Amino acid sequence: MKGKAAVLVKPYQFEIREYPPPPVEPGGILIKVTASGICGSDLHYWRGEMKPMLSGKPGPVILGHELTGVVHTLGPGVTTDSRGLPLKEGDRVVFPYFFPCGHCYNCLRGEWNHCPHRFRFRASVEEYPYCNGGYAEYFYLYPGHFVFKVPEGLSDEALTPVNCALSQVIYALHRANLQMGDAVVIQGAGGLGLYAVAAAKERGAGLIISIDGVKGRLELARQCGADHVIDINELKEPQERIARVKELTGYRGGADVVLEVVGYPQVIPEGLDMVRKGGVYVEIGNIWPGSNVTFDMSRVLFNMTTIITTAHYDPWILSVAVDFLERTKDKYPLTRVVSHKFPLEQINEAFQQAEWLGRQQEAQVTRAILVP
Ligand SMILES: [Zn+2]
Ligand SMILES: [Zn+2]
Numbered sequence: 001m002k003g004k005a006a007v008l009v010k011p012y013q014f015e016i017r018e019y020p021p022p023p024v025e026p027g028g029i030l031i032k033v034t035a036s037g038i039c040g041s042d043l044h045y046w047r048g049e050m051k052p053m054l055s056g057k058p059g060p061v062i063l064g065h066e067l068t069g070v071v072h073t074l075g076p077g078v079t080t081d082s083r084g085l086p087l088k089e090g091d092r093v094v095f096p097y098f099f100p101c102g103h104c105y106n107c108l109r110g111e112w113n114h115c116p117h118r119f120r121f122r123a124s125v126e127e128y129p130y131c132n133g134g135y136a137e138y139f140y141l142y143p144g145h146f147v148f149k150v151p152e153g154l155s156d157e158a159l160t161p162v163n164c165a166l167s168q169v170i171y172a173l174h175r176a177n178l179q180m181g182d183a184v185v186i187q188g189a190g191g192l193g194l195y196a197v198a199a200a201k202e203r204g205a206g207l208i209i210s211i212d213g214v215k216g217r218l219e220l221a222r223q224c225g226a227d228h229v230i231d232i233n234e235l236k237e238p239q240e241r242i243a244r245v246k247e248l249t250g251y252r253g254g255a256d257v258v259l260e261v262v263g264y265p266q267v268i269p270e271g272l273d274m275v276r277k278g279g280v281y282v283e284i285g286n287i288w289p290g291s292n293v294t295f296d297m298s299r300v301l302f303n304m305t306t307i308i309t310t311a312h313y314d315p316w317i318l319s320v321a322v323d324f325l326e327r328t329k330d331k332y333p334l335t336r337v338v339s340h341k342f343p344l345e346q347i348n349e350a351f352q353q354a355e356w357l358g359r360q361q362e363a364q365v366t367r368a369i370l371v372p
Contacts, residue, residue: 003137004372006347007060007125011048014135014347015060021072022129027143028075031093035156036134037066037338038354038368039164040190040263044288046351060125064134064370065097068150068159072138081149083319092154094163094322095147096315097134102144113171113312135347137372146315151326157338158325160369161191165337167321168284169196169261171313173203176257176280180204185245185255185274186226188262188285189217191337191367194224196259198332201225202324209248209255211241224332238270245274252276261285265293275305283309340368 002018009015024030042063044050071091081087098118100107106114131138141147150159169192178184184205186196189212200208201224210221211230218229228248235241249255254276260267263285272295275281286293300307325334342350347370354368 003131004344005062005125005131005133005136006064006344006370008046008063009060012046012351014351016345016347017125019125019130019136021131021138022140024073024075024140025143026076027078029071029078029093029141029145029147030073030075030131031067031069031095031139031141032072033067033069033134033137033139033372034092035068035160035369035371036064036136036344037160037164038350038370039066039161041065041287043351043355046355049288062125062131062133062136064136066161066164067097067134067139068092068094068156068162069139075143082146082315083148085149087147087149092150092159093147094150094159094318095141095145096167096313096318097163098312099142099145100315112315118312135344135370135372137344146318148319148322150322154322154325154329155335156371157341157369158329158335159322161195161337161367162321162325163318165191165367166195166199166325166334167313167317168192168310169259170199170321170324171317172196172259172282172284172308172310173199173257174317175308175310176259176282178203178205178257181206182256183207183209183249183252183254183276185209185211185258185271186221187211187258187260187267187271189214189221189229190261192261192284193217194220194337195334196261197221197224197226198328198334199324200257201332202328207249207255209245220333220336224334238273242270242273249276254279256280257282259284263287265291268293269295272300272303272305272307275303278304280306280308283307284311287311338367338369342368342370344370344372346370 006014100112100115101117129140210226213232
C-alpha cells in the first residue's frame with residue numbers, strides 16, 4: 001500500500017510523490033485524510049519564511065496541519081477515543097497536529113502544548129513514519145495520541161480548521177479568562193477572527209467589537225455575534241479606532257480583553273491602547289521570525305495590562321471545539337470560513353490562489369482546503 005503526498009521540495013514548489021504508510025504500532029492510529037486546509041502558517045513555510053523552525057533539518061517536508069479524516073487502521077489495543085467513546089475503523093475523527101512527547105519537563109507539568117519535542121511531524125519526509133503532514137492521503141498518530149470521534153453531520157469544510165484555528169482561539173479566550181459580560185475587541189476578521197467572535201459570544205461576552213478592512217468579513221463577523229464592527233477604511237487612523245473602542249466600551253474605559261489575529265506586528269501598539277486598565281491583551285497572529293514592533297512599555301505598565309501569548313492549545317480544547325461546532329452549527333456561519341476546495345494534485349495552484357486571495361481587498365474569508 002502506498003499513499004500520495006504533496007512534498008514541499010523547495011519554497012513555492014510542491015511535488016506529488018508516493019510513500020508507504022508506516023506499520024501501525026500498538027496504540028497508534030493510521031488516519032485516512034479527507035481534507036487538509038491551507039493555514040496562514042503553511043503559507044509562511046511555503047514562502048520559506050519559517051525555515052529556522054524546520055528543526056535544523058531542511059529538506060523535503062509534507063506540510064499541512066489543519067486536517068481531518070477517518071480512522072483507516074486502529075493499532076492493537078486502541079478501542080476508544082480520548083473521551084472514552086468507542087472508536088472503530090471508518091469513524092470520523094479530529095486530533096491535535098502536534099505530538100507532546102510525555103517525557104520532558106513541560107509534559108510532566110501537563111503543559112502539553114509547550115513540549116519542545118511536539119513537532120515530530122515536521123521531520124523530513126524521508127524518515128519514518130513518512131506520512132507526517134496533512135497534504136497526503138495518510139497521517140500517522142503516534143501511540144497514545146489524543147483523538148476525538150466527531151458526531152455525524154459535521155462536514156469536512158466545517159471540521160478541517162478545528163484542530164488549528166478554532167481550537168487556538170478557544171484556548172486563547174480560556175487563557176484570557178474572558179468572563180460573562182466582558183467587552184472584547186478582536187483585531188482581524190479572517191478565519192481566526194470569525195471563530196473568536198463566535199467563541200467569545202458563547203463564553204458570554206457582553207460586548208464584542210470586530211475590526212477589519214474587508215466589508216464581507218465584517219458582515220460575517222456581525223452574523224457570528226459582533227455587536228459593533230470597525231472598518232479600517234472608514235476609521236483610517238489608529239487614534240480614531242482607539243477612540244471608537246473607548247466610546248463603545250463606555251464606563252469600562254476600554255476592552256476587558258483584546259485579541260490580535262491580524263498577523264501584522266504594527267497593530268499591537270494600537271491594540272494595547274484599546275485594553276482597559278487591568279485588562280488583557282492576547283497575541284496570536286504574529287508567528288513568523290522578524291515580527292518586530294516598538295511600543296511604550298510604561299503605558300503597558302501603568303495600565304497594568306496582562307499580555308498573554310498563545311501558540312497551539314491544550315488537547316482537551318479540541319473536544320470543547322468539536323462540541324461547540326456541533327452545538328452552534330445552525331447559529332453561526334462558521335462553515336463559511338472555508339471558501340475554496342482543490343484536489344491535492346492541484347496544490348501548487350491552490351497555494352498560489354490562497355496567496356493571491358489573501359492579498360485582495362474584496363476577498364472574504366480565504367481558507368482553502370485540499371482533498372487527497
Ligand atoms: Zn494552522
Ligand atoms: Zn514533552
